Amino acid sequence: MEHTPIACSHHDHNHCISDALEAARQLCVGRGVRLTDLRLQVLELIWQNHKPLGAYTLMEMLAKANTRRVAPPTVYRALDFLLEQGLIHRINVLNAFIGCPSPTTKHQSHFLICRACGIAIELDQPQLSQQIIGVAQDAGFQVESQSLEVSGLCANCAGNTEHDGHGHE
């Protein structure tokens, strides 16, 4: 149930993609929603990148992969679906999207975002969510969703401060 942070550049990423896609397929079957070719392709591209990906970058990738023009509404509709199903998260501070490693478990959007390499590490800290809910309740506020975006330097980049070409692309 714990998802390993993705800061390490030496994990089997192909495996990690295929796992996520298979999980997404099963999740959609279970919910009776349609993971169409387009939606699957968008999810795959997002996972391949392993970093938050902008909608327009995604559009270019789709256009290249499909040899057809892909207009903004097309990709935004796919993104909306994936967001609704919890298969991806939106990183507001970057206007970008990233795959969720545990879409079956309901949780909030808590990320560590490295300003040097651009990686986004999803946190799995239910007690942090709970503390936030508590603080909100003290103010009479009824929480519906949380977005925590912590910016700074990841372990890799904090170590390599002499040069930033640490190659996590």
Place this chain on the structure above:
Amino acid sequence: MEHTPIACSHHDHNHCISDALEAARQLCVGRGVRLTDLRLQVLELIWQNHKPLGAYTLMEMLAKANTRRVAPPTVYRALDFLLEQGLIHRINVLNAFIGCPSPTTKHQSHFLICRACGIAIELDQPQLSQQIIGVAQDAGFQVESQSLEVSGLCANCAGNTEHDGHGHE
């Protein structure tokens, strides 16, 4: 083209604005930075609204108030200055800006945002900031800034939606 009036009329908002502006003046004098007419005007408009305000809404207000055209870079530069000095915060989820009630104290951007009335309540929870830093450190992450944006219903709006059947459009 119309800007919505102030949400909460139950506190002395004029006093609240003038306090904030006076604090800003002193803060800028103390730091040796220039709170120009434009910057002050932008800060005042943001405080008058008491809700997160988009840059383009602000532009329209400035244009009306000054009877002159105000282009995007003008307002964005003023906003950048105010952000740097900690006089306002940016609400990422809304692409909007709101005044900070305690600009002299260094702190993170933690907000409760009501989806019904649009109000944004700034939290003052240093121990929450600390816990977030702790969680990040456990992942070897070096925190530079935090953005916590909690969406839901404020105390006012949560109360008013309990009997929601009468269809008050």
Place this chain on the structure above:
DNA sequence: TCAGCTATGTTACTCTATAACCTTTCATCT
């Protein structure tokens, strides 16, 4: 005064996202 810096004005542009409308695809019912 002059030079140099900071702030603002101006034009044009990029990036992000959505509205409105039409066509295709797909599951379901007859």
Place this chain on the structure above:
DNA sequence: AGATGAAAGGTTATAGAGTAACATAGCTGA
């Protein structure tokens, strides 16, 4: 199989948010 209605995707146009690049004005300190 054929009809049908809803969901998904295609297309065009536009709205909304933010920045680059360069010109001008205005303050500041020799």
